[in-house]
Amino acid sequence: MTGQASPETPTKSILELLPEELPGEGYRKAQIAHWLYAKGVQDFAEMTDLPKALREALAREWRLLEFSLVQAYPSQDGSVKYLFTLLDGQRTEAVYMPYQNRKTVCLSSMVGCPAGCTFCATGALGFGRNLTAAEILGQLLAIAHHQGISPREIRNVVLMGMGEPLLNLKNVLKAIRILLHPQGLAMSPRRITLSTVGIPKGIYRLAEEDLGVRLALSLHAPDDETRKAIIPTAHRYPIAEIMEAVRHYYAKTKRRVTFEYTLLKGVNDHPWQARLLAKLLKGLSAHVNLIPFNPWEGAPVAGTPKAGVLAFAEALRRLGVPVSIRWSRGQDVGAACGQLALKTPKALTPLPEGAGR
Structure with missing residues (x-):
């Protein structure tokens, strides 16, 4: 699954904005938020109830996708490990875990991790950089798109992936506020866990x-x-x-x-x-x-x-x-944090788009 990044990709990410900060007047903000977080669209052109001129203006000014490549590795137990290549070429990971009565995602807050725990594969990677709020949210949106579901069907988030969330608190808090926002992912705070x-x-x-x-x-x-x-x-x-x-x-x-x-x-x-x-x-x-x-x-x-x-x-x-x-x-696909990113790109064989749905 490949993103739409190119040399012309806008430098500003629309996922960095709280719903009330979105471009547009009045109810247009709510329409855009609905397309982003209820529909999970991957292209401004898909926002069909917006005027064409507005869609084109949004595409010129704002970036919607945070990854140049998304690779999915389904496990026999139903979980799916995702490896994201960011627009600067660095990589981070997330895990989708469907259960009978809920859908959970484990998100990363960094590329690598500075904590360096000896038993953690992420620690062996060292520290790359903090993820932006858009890159944190983008993991959930990309997973929902790949699974063919609305982002709002994912009702549980654990910030237990790569990185130490409390050392990237500004961006993590911004992402959490959008997860909680009624016009964002509309999640219950009881269903969000931050691990430190x-x-x-x-x-x-x-x-x-x-x-x-x-x-x-x-x-x-x-x-x-x-x-x-x-x-x-x-x-x-x-x-x-x-x-x-x-x-x-x-x-x-x-x-x-x-x-x-x-x-x-x-x-x-x-x-x-x-x-x-x-x-x-x-x-x-x-x-x-x-x-x-x-x-x-x-x-x-x-x-x-x-x-x-x-x-x-x-x-x-x-x-x-x-x-x-x-x-x-997900042990059969290396679901522990950092296990996929530790491998060289040649050792990774991405599944075709749609696999794991």
């Missing part, structure tokens, strides 16, 4: 914005020594400082916080770490999401075996901690 490795300043800012979205903290270890070994940013932000920010977020928003915890064999899966984790979360409305490690080529760590994952989960339950296990989807 733990940037206290960003957590405080998110609390003050009070958008009502859910917060997920990628904790991955309950003690600073282990966390520093697997998450470089832990050297700057100790767990106590992060937890203080998280408790402030909960006090301000009353939203339950999810704690993401990737289980690594012999690293963070010991019984004493389950006990320490339970102690850390005491008095906080929290849910632990255990994540079996999704292996990737060259990974310096190994995942905890299934029996160990189940045992760690049971230990937390006995200690009164709500817990679930997020068994990975």
